[in-house]
Amino acid sequence: MDFDLVIVGGGLAGAALAVALRRSRLRIAVVEASPPMQSESWDQRVYAYSPASARFLDDLGAWRHIDPTRLQPVSEMRVFGDDGGVIRFSAYESGLPELAWIGESSRVHLELWEGLKRQHNVTLFCPARPRALEIRPTGVELRVEDGRTISAQLVVGADGRDSWVRAQAAIDSHVSPYGERAVVANFACSQPHRGVAHQWFRDDGILAWLPLPGDRMSMVWSAPDEVADALMGLDEAAFVARVEKAGCGVLGTLGLLTPRAAFSLRLMRVDTVVKERVALIGDAAHAIHPLSGHGINLGFQDAKVLAEVLCGLENWQDAGELAVLRRYARARAEEPFMLQYLTHGLNRLFGARNPLAAALRNAGMNLTGRLPVLNNALIRYAVNGRF
Numbered sequence: 001m002d003f004d005l006v007i008v009g010g011g012l013a014g015a016a017l018a019v020a021l022r023r024s025r026l027r028i029a030v031v032e033a034s035p036p037m038q039s040e041s042w043d044q045r046v047y048a049y050s051p052a053s054a055r056f057l058d059d060l061g062a063w064r065h066i067d068p069t070r071l072q073p074v075s076e077m078r079v080f081g082d083d084g085g086v087i088r089f090s091a092y093e094s095g096l097p098e099l100a101w102i103g104e105s106s107r108v109h110l111e112l113w114e115g116l117k118r119q120h121n122v123t124l125f126c127p128a129r130p131r132a133l134e135i136r137p138t139g140v141e142l143r144v145e146d147g148r149t150i151s152a153q154l155v156v157g158a159d160g161r162d163s164w165v166r167a168q169a170a171i172d173s174h175v176s177p178y179g180e181r182a183v184v185a186n187f188a189c190s191q192p193h194r195g196v197a198h199q200w201f202r203d204d205g206i207l208a209w210l211p212l213p214g215d216r217m218s219m220v221w222s223a224p225d226e227v228a229d230a231l232m233g234l235d236e237a238a239f240v241a242r243v244e245k246a247g248c249g250v251l252g253t254l255g256l257l258t259p260r261a262a263f264s265l266r267l268m269r270v271d272t273v274v275k276e277r278v279a280l281i282g283d284a285a286h287a288i289h290p291l292s293g294h295g296i297n298l299g300f301q302d303a304k305v306l307a308e309v310l311c312g313l314e315n316w317q318d319a320g321e322l323a324v325l326r327r328y329a330r331a332r333a334e335e336p337f338m339l340q341y342l343t344h345g346l347n348r349l350f351g352a353r354n355p356l357a358a359a360l361r362n363a364g365m366n367l368t369g370r371l372p373v374l375n376n377a378l379i380r381y382a383v384n385g386r387f
């Protein structure tokens with residue numbers, strides 16, 4: 001079967017890329033192992049979507065279809081150091097309607113997927129997995145496990161941090177495990193959160209409480225492996241009590257809404273995000289610590305930029321040519337790199353146990369909180385993905 005472009009991985013990044021190409025002349029194949037599932041209960045995977053991501057998803061026609069009762073705007077963010085340092089970011093004081101949106105991964109994914117199913121230039125191969133990839137100077141040939149063969153000018157790896165496409169294309173990745181896992185769970189709270197997100201840099205990890213619609217919140221506790229093991233091993237009452245205490249009871253008493261889950265964390269960089277006939281987007285191109293809440297926001301920007309490059313092609317141009325793909329690579333060289341190092345640096349700074357490091361990081365936070373220029377620069381970064 002002949003296509004211009006085959007996307008392996010129809011997760012948030014891959015699906016967003018395919019939808020962003022809806023008005024292009026390109027014939028697109030999407031190969032995805034499992035479709036998104038609709039569930040009435042609250043999804044454990046809850047993300048902070050930047051306003052830039054919300055705008056992109058709105059342009060794709062997905063955002064406006066997400067049930068508004070499942071999206072929570074963030075009006076304020078309070079970040080606490082481990083020794084009295086505090087930074088406060090306020091949407092109101094920055095003249096913004098909101099700092100970010102908190103919502104379930106599956107809701108966004110489903111809306112993108114619905115768009116894909118209706119899209120005239122997309123053929124979905126799902127559930128399906130690729131078996132072999134041949135990259136030739138003139139095109140790629142992807143063999144699917146069920147025996148079908150897909151020919152295309154370009155293969156896009158949107159297949160997550162353990163990307164199969166990346167391995168087939170022999171693109172080297174550099175992985176540094178953090179020795180940490182993110183323990184996630186959703187809670188009902190006895191006190192209203194008023195749209196405030198909280199983050200604590202603690203001795204035993206980085207704890208984030210993200211507000212969810214109604215009196216609910218989503219917790220991400222990025223903790224050293226031994227602490228994560230202990231959290232996962234506690235019985236429900238002890239777990240809830242530990243989370244409540246770690247967050248200083250700011251939302252009153254908590255009740256567990258979803259089972260806990262734990263995700264191992266690592267930093268992953270690649271030597272290049274493009275090769276002749278191959279491009280990587282999303283977590284296949286970069287994995288980042290969740291403390292900044294920017295992983296999928298980076299993935300959406302990858303999808304947006306790659307779609308812009310491909311939509312700008314003349315009819316006679318080949319989508320898989322390296323000269324074309326380099327435009328995408330150049331445009332995406334800076335942002336993921338900067339965010340990876342910023343979050344890695346913060347993680348290391350707050351992981352250091354000596355008293356001098358503790359004094360420095362907390363003094364730095366207080367200074368940042370008092371300097372409007374720095375504070376505004378950080379907000380601009382959080383909101384727009386650039387300073």
Ligand SMILES: Cc1cc2nc3c(=O)[nH]c(=O)nc-3n(C[C@H](O)[C@H](O)[C@H](O)COP(=O)(O)OP(=O)(O)OC[C@H]3O[C@@H](n4cnc5c(N)ncnc54)[C@H](O)[C@@H]3O)c2cc1C
Pocket residue numbers: 008009010011012013014031032033034046047048049128129130158159160161164182184220263281282283284290293294295296297298299
């Ligand atoms: C605890 C935690 C909290 C996070 N919080 C945030 C947040 O607040 N904000 C934020 O922006 N990011 C956050 N992230 C990051 C976010 O989860 C990832 O950046 C995002 O899921 C990456 O999307 P993706 O589409 O690139 O990859 P994935 O979500 O990994 O999707 C890859 C897709 O490819 C498919 N696939 C994989 N291999 C194959 C194959 N061989 N054949 C066919 N299909 C395949 C999979 O089924 C999947 O659908 C968080 C991450 C963690 C762990």
